[in-house]
Amino acid sequence: MPIPRFWREIKQRYKGIGSRCENCGKIYFPPRKICPECRRESFQKMEEYELEGKGEVVTYTKINEPHPEFEMLSPYIMAIVETEEGARLTGHLVDADIEDVEPGMKVEATMRKLGEESRDGLIYYGYKFWPLDR
Numbered sequence: 262m263p264i265p266r267f268w269r270e271i272k273q274r275y276k277g278i279g280s281r282c283e284n285c286g287k288i289y290f291p292p293r294k295i296c297p298e299c300r301r302e303s304f305q306k307m308e309e310y311e312l313e314g315k316g317e318v319v320t321y322t323k324i325n326e327p328h329p330e331f332e333m334l335s336p337y338i339m340a341i342v343e344t345e346e347g348a349r350l351t352g353h354l355v356d357a358d359i360e361d362v363e364p365g366m367k368v369e370a371t372m373r374k375l376g377e378e379s380r381d382g383l384i385y386y387g388y389k390f391w392p393l394d395r
C-alpha cells in the first residue's frame with residue numbers, strides 16, 4: 262500500500278470517518294469508493310460520513326493475559342460494538358466491571374493512540390468504549 266493512502270486511511274479511522282452511498286443510504290466503515298449493493302449506480306456518489314460513535318456491545322471477552330503493551334491494564338475487556346450506523350468496531354471497554362457487561366449494553370466509542378513504533382514511525386490507533394447512561 263502506498264504511504265499516502267496508508268496515512269489517509271489512518272486519519273479516517275482516527276476520526277471514525279466512513280462513507281455513505283447517496284443512492285441507497287447505506288453507511289460503510291472503513292469507507293468504500295463504491296457501494297457493493299448499487300455498484301455502478303453509486304459511482305461518484307459516495308460521500309464522507311462521520312460515525313457518531315454510539316453503539317451497542319455485540320460480544321465481549323475478558324483478557325487475563327494481555328499483550329505486553331497492555332500489561333498495565335491487565336485484566337481488561339475487549340468488545341465488539343455495532344454502532345447505530347451499522348459499523349462494527351473492536352476495542353477496549355473501560356470503566357465497566359465484567360459482571361455488568363452484557364450484549365446490547367449501550368456504549369460510546371472514541372479513538373485513542375495505543376502506541377508508537379519509533380523504528381518506522383508507525384502510530385497505532387484503537388477504539389476505546391465506555392458505558393453510556395451511568
Ligand SMILES: [Zn+2]
Nearest residue numbers: 282285296299
Ligand atoms: Zn448503495
